[in-house]
Amino acid sequence: MKTQTLLIEIGTEELPARLLNNISLNFYKNFITELNILNIKYKKISYFSTPRRLALKIQDINMQEQYIEIQKRGPSIIKSYDKNGYLTESAISWLKHYKINIKDTIRLKNKKGEWLLYKTKKKQDKIESLIPKITELALKKISSMIPMRWEVDHIKFFRPIRNIVMLLDDQIVSGKIFNINSNRILHNHIAYKEQKIIINHAKEYPNILFDKQNILANYIIRKEVIIKEIKETIKKIHGYIEKNHILIDEITSLVESPIVLLANFKKKFLKIPRKILKYVIEKQQKCLPIYNDKNDILPYFIFVSNINSNKSKIIISDTEKVMHARLSDIEFFLKNDRKTKLENHLISLKNVLFQNNIGSMYEKTLRLQHLIRWITQYYPNNLEDATRAAMLSKCDLITNVVCEFPELQGTIGMYYALENQEKKTVALAIEEQYLPAFSGDILPKTYIGSILSISDKIDTLSGMFYIGNIPSSNKDPFALRRLALGILRIIIKQNISLDLKELINNSLSLYNKKYIDDSKLSDQIIKFFISRLFYWYQEIGYSKNIIQSVLSYKLTQPIDINKRIKAVSIFQKSTNSESIMLCIKRIINILEKEKQTLSTKINTQLMEKKEEIILFNQINNLYIATKQLFLKQKYEDIFLKIKDLEKPIYHFFDNVKIYHSNPKICLNRLILLNSFKKIIFKIADFSYLY
Structure with a gap:
């Protein structure tokens, strides 16, 4: 069998750092899929990625005719x-x-x-001629983000492609990818792009990149090197860094010749509030703050340079100047902002547009106060603080800091509220109103923060639906799906007794000045919420059938829905549930065939067999025992009691002939079975579960 090593390197302009690893992994998986479709055998595939390249190395690819x-x-x-x-x-x-x-x-x-x-x-066509087609298909099928167009022919990829290398051992694979001819010149480091790295054999990759320009093409190795060097560097000042996998991943995706360096800033900047200081160092400058054993931030930071240079002192000095400028800006903005109390910005919100056709941020604030008062009607002790938090919630949008750094909205509001002697619960709620900010983000921890977050999100969502900005199957520019799921997660996690229909109707009424019937719009929003619930429960591992069994009832209380889904799932997974499920299935199958009405009362005088009398008594006892449990939504306890009917049901089927020659006795027995079905179907539609 003739085998060779295949190398493919796609040289690009700077790829988006946060998506680099995902793009690379997609390319790798797509390529494998295409090889499998064509039944092309190989021994191993390795994938590589840096900010300016995606690469695959396929070892022992079978080149024989297929x-x-x-x-x-x-x-x-x-x-x-x-x-x-x-x-x-x-x-x-x-x-x-x-x-x-x-x-x-x-x-x-x-x-x-x-x-x-x-x-x-x-x-089959020769593999050499198939490689360019396979590669281009694998690239086109990457689905991490919307691609961009470049050049006159409107080619689409994440960033412009500038170079293609395709080698089979030492031979160039002739062909084009995105109209670019293959060659043997590797994409060089951005700082040395004029210098050529010529690769003679595919097996030389990726070592040739490291030997020539210290480029670590392997993402995992690059990340390990960065982490190791960071640990060695911070030992010098006896500090430590917090675990921040997202930032480390992003830094790894920003560099290809990593050099870890230690820099410092002036101690006076330590007076900047901790979260803001951390934000500037991490989010703005992509650096890592260093902490002492008391968890205080030290006047040092770690950064990773992308240039392996002998002039590291100059690089450190230049980086420190940039950091100094950023921190000086924040210091200046904080000083100016503190001249005005947070609440004094409220009137200025009239000049800040929330959204076309639905008013200003001042009007939004008034709606939030109304929603907060409605939600806290059952918790009057929190009403004053909750209303205060709603009033101050958007005031920081006027501040200099937020105008310069929009991501700090909420956080800067919290700090200013504390400085203005507002209650801690009010200040925390101002920050927590934006949680969760993304999929999988943490939820608000405080009650007031939770209901303020719900109010803010439902106001935005209702307003967008009201003016017709409704998400389509592939577009959601205002992230309304995220807002809906955020509301649902908060309600369920914080166990807040809210009905979605009531919440939506209250929110819509604040937009509807003419008091037109909003029922159709309300139903549309509820369906939107329920669809989010369905996908969320699937994501966290619940069976599709279990979710449908509960959601088919069109319930609108998230807590109730959650309890039912959890209870049904626990019951179905229990070791002794199979036999009772068979009983339920048999009952449903019998009743589904019946067209006659089964709503009349059971006539005990028509009972001939002791088994049907016993079952009747057991069902009656179950009804009485579960009445309060249903009111308290204790579905797991109800399932435990349902299990007690397993033997009486089996004895009934073994000894009682349902289809009796006397139609009245037959009907009575069907009604008996239906009475049991009515109880269990109060929890979920069991017909979805088998």
């Missing part, structure tokens, strides 16, 4: 031959279309029937 099997299925045998055994027009037409002789066909048989079938083998 044959692919072609199958053409024709009409069914019934339609292929007439009653005299002659070919029909349908069969003749199929044979002519594919230039097939009837003698070369066979018959395909399966459970569904029998058809004419033609099978042949065709020599």
